[in-house]
Amino acid sequence: MKKKKKDLDMISSGVNGKRSPGDVVADVIIYIVFGLFAFACFWPFYYLFINSISNNDLVENGRILFTPVGVHFDNYSRVMKIGGIGRAALISVIRTVVGTVLHVLCTSFMGYVMSRQELWHRKFCYRYVIVTMYLSVGLIPVYMNIRSLGLINNPILYVISGIVGPYNMILVKTYVESIGQSLEESAVIDGAGYTTRFTRIILPLCKPVLASIAVFRAVGEWNAYMDTIIYMPNGKWETLQSLLFKYLNQATALAKMLERGDILDEMGQTVSISPAGVRYTLTFITVFPILLVYPYFQRFFTKGIMLGAVKG
Amino acid sequence: MRNQTSAKERKGGEDFVKKKKENVPVTNATGTIVPNKKKKNPILTKDGKLAPGFRLFLMALPLFVYIFIFAYRPVAGLRYAFYNYKPPKNLTDCDFVGFQHFTNLVTNPAMQKNIVRVVKNTLGMALLGTALNWIPMVFAMFLMEIRHIKYRKLVQIITTIPNFISWVIIYSIAFSLFSSSYGMLNNVLSAINENWQRVNFLGDPSHMWIKMWAWGTWKGLGYGAIVYISTITGIDQELYEAASIDGAGRFQKMRYITLPALIPLYIVLFVMGFANLFSSGVDKLYAFQTSLNRETLETIDLYIFNQGIGSGNFSMSTAVGIVQSIVSLVLLTVANNVSKRFREGQGVF
Known part of the structure; x- marks a missing residue:
C-alpha cells in the first residue's frame, strides 16, 4: 500500500525534476478548480443541514447561508410527528434491508448455479437470464404485468422486483469461477450437498463481490422513488423519497396546511414548524443515511465499479 | 458501460465452456464416444437417480420461474398497442385496431x-x-x-x-x-x-x-x-x-x-x-x-x-x-x- 502511494506520486511532474514557474501556476489553478468543484459537491448538504437546525423564521426568510443561527434540533422531532413521515421512514428501511438481502441471496445463488458445469442445459439457462438485460418491452407492458399480478398498491413489490440482477449475476459467476473449484470438490468428497456448499463455501468466499453488490443495491433501494409513484398510487406505501417529492411538489399546499394548523401530532397538538423547515429537515433525514455510510462503504463503491470494468 | 462489460463477460463465459469441452476427452479417457455423448448433463444418472446437474436446475427453478413472470411475461403486454384499450374494461372487450x-x-x-x-x-x-x-x-x-x-x-x-x-x-x-x-x-x-x-x-x-x-x-x-x-x-x-x-x-x-x-x-x-x-x-x-x-x-x-x-x-x-x-x-x-x-x-x- 505504502509503495503504491509512492508510485502514484511520481505521475505528477516536479517530483523527480525541477518545477518551472509554469508548473506552479498550473498547480495552483488545478488545486483551486478541484477545490471549487468539491465545495460545490459538499456545500448543498451542509446548506440543508444548517437550515434544518436554524431558527425557523430566519430559514423561512432565507437568511441562513453559511452558518447556523439559533441552533435547535426540534425540527427533527417535530417532523417525525407529522402524519406519515415516521411510517415512510420505516417502509424505506424495511424495503432497503429486505430488498438488499433478497437480491444478494438470489443473485449470488444464480451466479453460483451458472458457474457449475454440470447444470442441466447450462448454456440455455445462462442465455435465458442474460437475454432479460436486452429485452426492454417498455414501461406500459411492465406496468400491465405488475397490475395483472395484483401487485399494485402492494408493498411486496418493493422487495420482490429485481431480486435476480443479470449483471450482478455475471459478476458473481465470474468471481466463483476465478476462485477455483478445489475447495468445493473437497466438500463434495465430504458429502456436502449444493445448499451446504453454497452457504458454507461459496458465500463466505465471495464476500468481497457480495459486499459491493449489496452496497449498490442498498443505495438503489433507498433512493428509489419512481416505483412508489407508478405502482403505489393510493399513498399508503409512501417511502421517504416519494413523500419528500410529494411535499416538494405541493410546497404551497403544505404551507397552507401548516398555517391552518391542519397538521396535528398524535396528541392532537398543532405541530409548530415552517414549510421550509419541513422541507430541509425531511431532505436531510432522507439523505443522511447515505452520507453516514458513505465514508465506510466508499471502498466498496470504487471496488464495485472496477469489478464491472476490469473483469471483462 | 453495463452492456459493454456484459457482452464481454458473456464472451468470456462461452470461452470457458469451450475450454471445458476440449477437456472432456482428456478427462474421460474415452475420446471416441464423446461425439455421441452430446447430451452431457442428463436428467438421470445411470443408476436411475436424479443427476446432480438436474437437481441443481430444480433448485434454481423457482428463480427461473420468477424471471419468466417478471421479465418475459410483460412481452404479452405489447398487444395493448394493437387495441383501443380503455382502462376499466377488459382488453378482450376493447376494439382491435391493428396498427x-x-x-x-x-x-x-x-x-x-x-x-x-x-x-x-x-x-x-x-x-x-x-x-x-x-x-x-x-x-x-x-x-x-x-x-x-x-x-x-x-x-x-x-x-x-x-x-x-x-x-x-x-x-x-x-x-x-x-x-x-x-x-x-x-x-x-x-x-x-x-x-x-x-x-x-x-x-x-x-x-x-x-x-x-x-x-x-x-x-x-x-x-x-x-x-x-x-x-x-x-x-x-x-x-x-x-x-x-x-x-x-x-x-x-x-x-x-x-x-x-x-x-x-x-x-x-x-x-x-x-x-x-x-x-x-x-x-x-x-x-x-x-x-x-x-x-x-x-x-x-x-x-x-x-x-x-x-x-x-x-x-x-x-x-x-x-x-x-x-x-x-x-x-x-x-x-x-x-x-x-x-x-x-x-x-x-
Whole structure:
C-alpha cells in the first residue's frame, strides 16, 4: 500500500525534476478548480443541514447561508410527528434491508448455479437470464404485468422486483469461477450437498463481490422513488423519497396546511414548524443515511465499479 | 458501460465452456464416444437417480420461474398497442385496431407535433451528454496531477458523493437553491438588489437541456472519473520516468502518455453513449418536470410515462414504447459491434 502511494506520486511532474514557474501556476489553478468543484459537491448538504437546525423564521426568510443561527434540533422531532413521515421512514428501511438481502441471496445463488458445469442445459439457462438485460418491452407492458399480478398498491413489490440482477449475476459467476473449484470438490468428497456448499463455501468466499453488490443495491433501494409513484398510487406505501417529492411538489399546499394548523401530532397538538423547515429537515433525514455510510462503504463503491470494468 | 462489460463477460463465459469441452476427452479417457455423448448433463444418472446437474436446475427453478413472470411475461403486454384499450374494461372487450396507433404517430398532426418535440428533446439531451462525456476523462487526468495525496483523495471522495443520492434529493437541493419563492439564489439577489424580480430558474423552460446536463454532471462527474483514474494508476510508471529523462514537461507527459492510455476506454464509452440515445430514463426528468418546462424537458420515456400512467392512454404509449424499443435495440446492436471491433483491434481490453 505504502509503495503504491509512492508510485502514484511520481505521475505528477516536479517530483523527480525541477518545477518551472509554469508548473506552479498550473498547480495552483488545478488545486483551486478541484477545490471549487468539491465545495460545490459538499456545500448543498451542509446548506440543508444548517437550515434544518436554524431558527425557523430566519430559514423561512432565507437568511441562513453559511452558518447556523439559533441552533435547535426540534425540527427533527417535530417532523417525525407529522402524519406519515415516521411510517415512510420505516417502509424505506424495511424495503432497503429486505430488498438488499433478497437480491444478494438470489443473485449470488444464480451466479453460483451458472458457474457449475454440470447444470442441466447450462448454456440455455445462462442465455435465458442474460437475454432479460436486452429485452426492454417498455414501461406500459411492465406496468400491465405488475397490475395483472395484483401487485399494485402492494408493498411486496418493493422487495420482490429485481431480486435476480443479470449483471450482478455475471459478476458473481465470474468471481466463483476465478476462485477455483478445489475447495468445493473437497466438500463434495465430504458429502456436502449444493445448499451446504453454497452457504458454507461459496458465500463466505465471495464476500468481497457480495459486499459491493449489496452496497449498490442498498443505495438503489433507498433512493428509489419512481416505483412508489407508478405502482403505489393510493399513498399508503409512501417511502421517504416519494413523500419528500410529494411535499416538494405541493410546497404551497403544505404551507397552507401548516398555517391552518391542519397538521396535528398524535396528541392532537398543532405541530409548530415552517414549510421550509419541513422541507430541509425531511431532505436531510432522507439523505443522511447515505452520507453516514458513505465514508465506510466508499471502498466498496470504487471496488464495485472496477469489478464491472476490469473483469471483462 | 453495463452492456459493454456484459457482452464481454458473456464472451468470456462461452470461452470457458469451450475450454471445458476440449477437456472432456482428456478427462474421460474415452475420446471416441464423446461425439455421441452430446447430451452431457442428463436428467438421470445411470443408476436411475436424479443427476446432480438436474437437481441443481430444480433448485434454481423457482428463480427461473420468477424471471419468466417478471421479465418475459410483460412481452404479452405489447398487444395493448394493437387495441383501443380503455382502462376499466377488459382488453378482450376493447376494439382491435391493428396498427392504427402506429400510423397515428406519423399521420395525426397533433400527435406528430408531440412526437417531434419529445424526440428532439431526447436526442438533444443525449447528444449533449455524449458530446461532453470527455469531461470525466479530463477530470481524472487533472485530478491525478494533484500531488498532495490526501487532498486528491479528499476531492475524489467528496465529488463522488452526489452520485449516490436520489434525484428527489437533487431536486430538493435544486428547489432550495433556485426556486423562485424559496430559492437561496433569489433570496440573495433580492437582498442585494431591492428591485430584483424573482426568477423561477427551475420552471423556466429555456436552456433546459443544459440545466439537466449540469445536474447530471454534478451528480456523476466524480463517479464517472473513477474508471479513468484506475486506468491511469495502471499505467507503467517507467513511461513517465523515461519521459522525464527525455525532458518532457507535465503537459507533454499528459498528452503523450496519459491521454493515449485513456482514449480506448473513452471511445468505448462514447460508442455506448450512442446505444442509449433514445432512452433517457424517467427518474431524473420526472423529478424536475413541471407544467411550465414540459415543452423542453419531456423526452420519449417521460412522454410514455405521462401519457400512459399519467393520462391513461395505455395503447398509444405502448405503441410509442415499441417503436422506441426497436430503434434502441438496433442502436445497441450496432454500438456493441463497433465497440467490440474497436476493443479487439486495440487489444487493450
